[in-house]
Amino acid sequence: MIRENQKTLNKIQVILDLSMVVIALVLAYWLRFLNYEGDHLEFESYIPTLALLVPLHFFLYYFLGLYEARRRKSLSFEVGKIIQANFLSTMILFTLLYIIKEIHYSRQVLIYFVILTSIFTVAERVTLRAILNNIREKGYNKKHVLIVGTGRLARRLANALKENRYLGYEIIGIVDETTSVGKKLAGVTVIGGISDLENIIIESKIDEIFITISTKDYVIFRNIIKICEKSGVRTQIVPDYARFIPAKPQIDEVDGIPLINIRHVPLDNFLKALAKRFFDIAVSFVGLVICLPVFLIIIIGIKVDSPGSVIFSQERVGLNKKNFMMYKFRTMRVQTIEESDKEWTTKEDNRKTRLGNVLRKTSLDELPQLWNVLKGDMSLVGPRPERPFFVEQFKEKIPRYMIKHHVRPGITGWAQVNGWRGDTSIRKRIECDIYYIENWTFMFDLKILVVTVFKGFANENAY
Structure with a gap:
């Protein structure tokens, strides 16, 4: 039901958003040419641009997550994404007009358009939120719900339903056999036991019930479902293994048997992985050609x-836990394999050479990894690869550490642009890596690359 309501709301949202695009263009034209007596294109000439702008806005809004269930995302997040999408669409339109050498379109109209579209879309979404909240506050479309159980899941669910009031759920109380009546859990009162469930459903006019008890209590579980179905109320089961399931689980099946993939990896999709690989090949090849003069200068400097040697190669763990040789410009004095593979680089590390210290600070020592990208060992963006010695240590100490090997390692990554590089928290780094793996999009990669260019290369933790 929650998903059905969200789909309906999304359809309304799409219609309203795209209506704002049309209205904004009409008003932009009117503002520019009201009482204007000089030569200019009639509005009919601007109508074909809507054939580009309407689907383009829908694509960008969808791509930037404006039609996802945002739940705890703030209004400021939504406003930022709207402005970003509108700016991108206008830049694309400007670029297209430049390519086809269309000089008669008023640039002022297009500037008005991007401003008005942003204002109208933000206003429309704020208004829709206010209307929905007003409907809920007046008691319309509310569902009176009951939570069965008082464990960890029940507490999390109660807090989630109260924080996301737009869903329209009003918690009447909690039912549990092991907790005394009158006790509160997450601000919700226990109003009876399982034996009272049928009477509570009738007296309190319950619409929906959430079951949070463990399925190991099979007899009790079956009895609760039997009572719910007899009373005609909708029933939702919160699985007791929910803590193992990510925010976006992938549901599959084999011959009718449901399967839940506990780690959804977008890059498991063949076409997405292929697109990312083509991008890596193109950019790494161009990068190697462009950087040849820089390579020459660095090589001379190292010598x-x-x-x-000029190039330092070191074994790292990559995609699917397979080892590969990663290349860097040598930044330290010549070491034994024991020293290079099992010692962590520190800020005042006396193994670094004078030029090596500069190369590390600016991350120029990483440039040979463009060859790793071209070969397919690495990607431009992804979790940074680690040495086998440290992987064996971290996988025992850091929860979910090995998940990073579900994708190709990268020259830069979400953890690195957030400052988690060098001798910093491995746990924080893994949190960023897992977020990247589960939320990968092509635009996310572009964002990381852009941020890397502006602040990722020179970093205080790069040493």
Whole structure:
């Protein structure tokens, strides 16, 4: 039911959003040419742009997550994404007009358009939120619900339903056999036991029931469902293994047997992985060609600065836990394998050369990894690969550490642009890596690359 309501609301949202695009263009044209007597294109000439702008806005809004169930996302998040999408669509339109050498369209109209679209769309969404909240506050479309159980799941569910009031659920109380009547859980009162369930459903006019008790109590579980079905109320089961399921689980089936993938990885999709790989190949090839003069300067500098090889190769753990050799410009004095593979680099590490310290600070030592990307060992964006020695340690100490190997490692990543690099928290780094893995989109990769260019290369934790 929650998903059905969300789908209906999304359809309304799409219609309203795209209506704002049309209205904004009409008003932008009117504002620009009201009482204007000079030569200009008639409005009919601007109508074809709607064939581009309407689907483009829908695509960008969808791509930026404006039609997802946002739940705890703030209004400011929504406003930021709307402005971002509208700006991108206008830039695309400007670029297209430049390519086809269309000089008669009024740029002022298009500037008015992006401003008005942003204002109208934000106002429309704020208004829709206010209307929905007003409907809920007046008691319309509310569902009176009951929670069965007083465990950890019941507490989480009670808090979630109260925080997301737009869903329209009003918790009447909690039913549990092991907790005394009158006791409160997450601000909700226990109003009876399982034996009282049927009477409570009738007297309190319950619409829906959430069962949070463990399925190991099979007899009690079956009895609760029997009472719910007899009373004609909708029943939702909160599985007691929910803590193992991510925010976006992937549901599949084999011959009617349901399967829940506890770690949804968008890049498991062949087409998405192929698109990312093509992008990696194109950018790494161009990057290697462009960086050749820089490579030459660094190579000469390393040779002059200290004896030893120019390129430093080191075994790292990559996609599907397979080892590969990762390349970097040498930034330290020549070491034994024991030193290089089992010692962590620190801020005042005396193994670094003078030039090596500069290369590490600016991350220029990572440039040879463009070759790793071209070969397919790495990607431009992904979790940073680690040495086998440390992987064996971290997988025992850091929960979910090995999940990072579900995708190709990257030259840069979400953890790195957020400052988690060098000798910093491994747990925080893994949190960022898992967020990236579960929420990957092409636009997310572009965002990380752009942020890397502006603040990711030179970082205080890069040493």
